[in-house]
Amino acid sequence: MDILQVENVVKQYAGHRALDDVSLTVPQGTIYGLLGPNGAGKTTLIRIINGITAPDSGQVLLKGQRITMEEVLRIGYLPEERGLYKKMKVGEQAMFLARLKGLSTADAKKTLKYWFEKFGIQDWWNKKVEELSKGMAQKVQFITTILHKPELLILDEPFSGFDPVNAELIKNEILNLKAEGTTIVLSTHNMASVEELCDNISLVNKSHIVLQGNVEEIRRTHTTHTFRLLTDGHLPAELQGMAITSVKEGRLNEYLVRKAGELSNNQLLKILMDECNVVGFEEMLPTMNEIFINTVSQNA
Amino acid sequence: MSKIGLIIEREYKTRVLKKSFLLLTFLSPILFAALIAVPLWLSRLDADTTKEIVVIDRSGLYADALPSDDIYHFTFVDADLNQARSSYGSLTGILLITGRLDQDGTAMVYSENQIDMETKSHIERLLGDYVEQQKINAYNIPDLQKILEDTQTRVSVSTIRWNEKGEEQKGSSELALIIGMVTAMIIYMFIVMYGGQVMSGVVQEKTSRIVEVIVSSVKPFQLMMGKIVGIALVGLTQVFLWVILTLILSVAATTLMGIEPSAAVEAQAIPQSTMDQGMSEIYSMLAGFNFVEMLIYFICYFLGGYLLYASLFAAVGSAVENETDTQQFSLPLTIPIIFAIYAAIYSAQNPDGPLAFWCSLIPFTSPVVMMVRLPFGVPFWQIALSIGILVLSFVLTTWMAGKIYRTGILMYGKKVTWAELWKWLKY
Numbered sequence: 001m002d003i004l005q006v007e008n009v010v011k012q013y014a015g016h017r018a019l020d021d022v023s024l025t026v027p028q029g030t031i032y033g034l035l036g037p038n039g040a041g042k043t044t045l046i047r048i049i050n051g052i053t054a055p056d057s058g059q060v061l062l063k064g065q066r067i068t069m070e071e072v073l074r075i076g077y078l079p080e081e082r083g084l085y086k087k088m089k090v091g092e093q094a095m096f097l098a099r100l101k102g103l104s105t106a107d108a109k110k111t112l113k114y115w116f117e118k119f120g121i122q123d124w125w126n127k128k129v130e131e132l133s134k135g136m137a138q139k140v141q142f143i144t145t146i147l148h149k150p151e152l153l154i155l156d157e158p159f160s161g162f163d164p165v166n167a168e169l170i171k172n173e174i175l176n177l178k179a180e181g182t183t184i185v186l187s188t189h190n191m192a193s194v195e196e197l198c199d200n201i202s203l204v205n206k207s208h209i210v211l212q213g214n215v216e217e218i219r220r221t222h223t224t225h226t227f228r229l230l231t232d233g234h235l236p237a238e239l240q241g242m243a244i245t246s247v248k249e250g251r252l253n254e255y256l257v258r259k260a261g262e263l264s265n266n267q268l269l270k271i272l273m274d275e276c277n278v279v280g281f282e283e284m285l286p287t288m289n290e291i292f293i294n295t296v297s298q299n300a
Numbered sequence: 301m302s303k304i305g306l307i308i309e310r311e312y313k314t315r316v317l318k319k320s321f322l323l324l325t326f327l328s329p330i331l332f333a334a335l336i337a338v339p340l341w342l343s344r345l346d347a348d349t350t351k352e353i354v355v356i357d358r359s360g361l362y363a364d365a366l367p368s369d370d371i372y373h374f375t376f377v378d379a380d381l382n383q384a385r386s387s388y389g390s391l392t393g394i395l396l397i398t399g400r401l402d403q404d405g406t407a408m409v410y411s412e413n414q415i416d417m418e419t420k421s422h423i424e425r426l427l428g429d430y431v432e433q434q435k436i437n438a439y440n441i442p443d444l445q446k447i448l449e450d451t452q453t454r455v456s457v458s459t460i461r462w463n464e465k466g467e468e469q470k471g472s473s474e475l476a477l478i479i480g481m482v483t484a485m486i487i488y489m490f491i492v493m494y495g496g497q498v499m500s501g502v503v504q505e506k507t508s509r510i511v512e513v514i515v516s517s518v519k520p521f522q523l524m525m526g527k528i529v530g531i532a533l534v535g536l537t538q539v540f541l542w543v544i545l546t547l548i549l550s551v552a553a554t555t556l557m558g559i560e561p562s563a564a565v566e567a568q569a570i571p572q573s574t575m576d577q578g579m580s581e582i583y584s585m586l587a588g589f590n591f592v593e594m595l596i597y598f599i600c601y602f603l604g605g606y607l608l609y610a611s612l613f614a615a616v617g618s619a620v621e622n623e624t625d626t627q628q629f630s631l632p633l634t635i636p637i638i639f640a641i642y643a644a645i646y647s648a649q650n651p652d653g654p655l656a657f658w659c660s661l662i663p664f665t666s667p668v669v670m671m672v673r674l675p676f677g678v679p680f681w682q683i684a685l686s687i688g689i690l691v692l693s694f695v696l697t698t699w700m701a702g703k704i705y706r707t708g709i710l711m712y713g714k715k716v717t718w719a720e721l722w723k724w725l726k727y
Contacts, residue, residue: 014723050516052710069519077516081712083509088314096310100303100517141513 001063003028003152003183004049009058011044018044019055020207026185026200031178033198033215034187035288037296040204042187043080046156049185050077062152074102076150080157080187082141084129091125094144101148108147115143119169134161142170146177153177154185159193171197191289203292205299211291219285222294225259226284227268233276239268252279303518304526311501311530316537325538329545336550351392351419353409354384359399365430366395372422381410395423401431476675477648483598484644484671486539491605491637491667494535495613499626501527502617502709511709520706524618525698528610532603597674600687605667608694609633615701618708619716619724629716640665644672651676661686663693700725 004026011019018041026032036042047053049060051072060067084093091112098108116122119139129137138161146153158174159167174197178184188194194201195215203211211218226244229235235243235255244256259268265283272278286294315321355366355376366374374395377384384394393415399405407427409415436444502524505511514523616629643665647656651673660670660678666686670678707724708716 047710052512052515052520073517075516077513079509079512079516081509081710082513084513085314085505085510086508096306097513097517099306100514144513 001028002026003063004032004185005061005064006045006049007059007061009045009048009055009060011041011048011053012056017207019048022058022204022207022209024202024209024212026183028183029178029181030199031174031184031186031197033194033201034185034204035189035191035194035201035292036204041207042204043156045204046077046079046154046185046187049154050075074148074150074152076145076148076153078141078145078153078155078158080160082138084137084140086128086130088129089125090127090129090132090140093129094140097144098147101144103148111147112143115147119143135163135166138162139166142173146173150182152183152185154187156187157189158186159188159190167193191287191292194288201288203295205296210299211295215288218291219288222286222291223283224286227257227259227265228280228282228284229255229257229272229278230280231255231272231276231278236271236275238271254280256284304522304529307518307523307526308530308533311527312533315497315531315534321534321538325541326545329542329549332542332546333549333552352388353392353395353419353423354388355395355397356381356384357397359397359401359405361400362397362427362430366423366426372419385410392419401427402435473676479594480648480672480675481644483594483674484641484668487598487602487605487667487671488637488641488644490535490539490602491609492634494531494606495609495633497531497534498528498610499613499617499630500623501531502614502705503620503623503626506618506709507622515709520709521702524611524614524702524705528607528614531610532606535606594674597683597687598671601667601670601690604663604687604690604694608663608667608690608697609637611694611698611701615704615708615721618705619711619721621712621715636664637668640668644668648672651678657682661689663690666690 002025006022006024009019009022011017022041022045024032034042034045044053048055049067051060051067051069062068062071084090088096094112095105095108098112099105103111113122116125121136121139124132124136124140129140132140142158145155155174158170162170171193174184174186186194186198198215200214201212201218202209230249230252232252234253235246235257239257242257242260244258246256247254257268259265269278269281272281350370351372353372353374355362355374356379357363357376363376368374375388379387381394381396388394391411393409393411396408396410397405398408401407407423409420409423436448441447505514505523511523518526612633613630616626616633619629620626640659643655643659647653647659647669650656656669656673659665660673660682667690670683670686674683704721704724708721
């Protein structure tokens, strides 16, 4: 079932069109990546989903129904431009944000205690926000975004400001949330995490969606037909013309080969097997990073 | 608790518990009380000391004119100025009378320190009365003294105005002026201080980037109104505490120093003419004043004026990037407020003039100007019209401010122009 549908959304700002006929569908319980270069319109789209900005035309549907204000305010939203009240204590502030999301004082306290313990930050409770480092503040913000157990979670650049250890921690939390059934819309520039986390993506460039679909499918359709071969012999003569690189790996030879013509994967393997012992055979699917750069630069 | 309630609670708590708030709230009344009590105390101190005055009377006529009392001790000596100066130590001054004062004689006071006004006028009065008496006696007309006393008449004009029921009310234009100016000043200060706080609060929320986190839970309009109402409550708390603490402290301070509280009232700015009418007169005039009515209008204009300006201050705060940028955009707001206080001062002199009339209808000046006019009596239709316009205006400005605010708080890294603000209104 689709939890979120964005249909033909158009947003015009004075002088430029931020979003032009953008549609996307997020299946329930999946992680949806929203990618795109800076200024492509991602944040505008996220704000429209969150009801912060109204679209000029088009609509946002939640479970097939036009989204209501009540539902919008239930969405867990971690904006890209995020901060905390500097003069407030961490605990007080977290309580305030939790209660704004509709939790009772008792529930807020209980849930916060759980998360603070889980993240090992109990002793920050009485610290002032201005005493925290940027990464520490981000952790608090992440907690306050998810603690009311939203069905739909929108994270705009959730990894920015984190060191690798904490980025990993957040990544695991995101996967945990998915396992619990939360649907997550993720906007990020970190392409490695897209491959790891996202089921589906939309690539927004210059107000349009230029690429959309399942991550695996996208990688497969964008294949450059490049294979990594590991053999104990030499490349068969028929394949010599296709080789890109060859490296001697101890007793073995490693070749990068770009498949040409109508040759199927199995035919390629067969040619190899006839000539030498195949130790490794792997199609080198393009990374999301390569796809991103190619798509955006083609579009330029 | 509703979400707007939570916003109000947060605004209120964080501000009221701030050290600067506590300091200002509890120190100011001490300052106010000191302003009342210290001059009184000092005048008391002064009154206890005696004035030693040496009199060198060359005419020999005025020994009876200057009787010593508890404070003023006159000592008549027969010496010249320098002798007197060297032989008497701690002197207030030396009074030298050179001859008959009704002829070419003069009276001069020599002193090390400048002689105080009170002593000077005391001597002038004693000598003047004495010379006058001498002259009267010189006419040799029987009962002249009595006749003169009989002819002395004092006319004092009391001001009486008709209230709505047609009853006569003893009024005092001085009292009306004081009440009007004090209430107008309170409203003015409140708008400037707390309007400014609304603005800087919005700027802080924007620069700390908390605002988008919050508008994902509440509507921007709720956030803005929550802030405005929360800060209004902070202000009311402060004003309330000030009044209570000032009263307690000044009563405590004056009784502690053995000064009658009524003396403190007398010593306040009540003009001489009303002083003469005696305290009972003042009380009767105070009683003639419709304080309940005045209080109701005060609250109306107080809240109306604050809401009108605070929402606009919030809009300005939302449009700028940091606090230094607020200057440019808050100028159109501070000019009418400052104009209002000047208009109020002129209106006090002519409460029914055209300036007073129009400024008490224009919503940007009416909260301040109308407060000055009210104690002098204003036709009800004018008050109703003025409050009506004020309510309509603050609904309108709040609505407009809400629109600017909604767009402004999420705009980063953009220098805002007036044209841009106009566009935001239409989003």
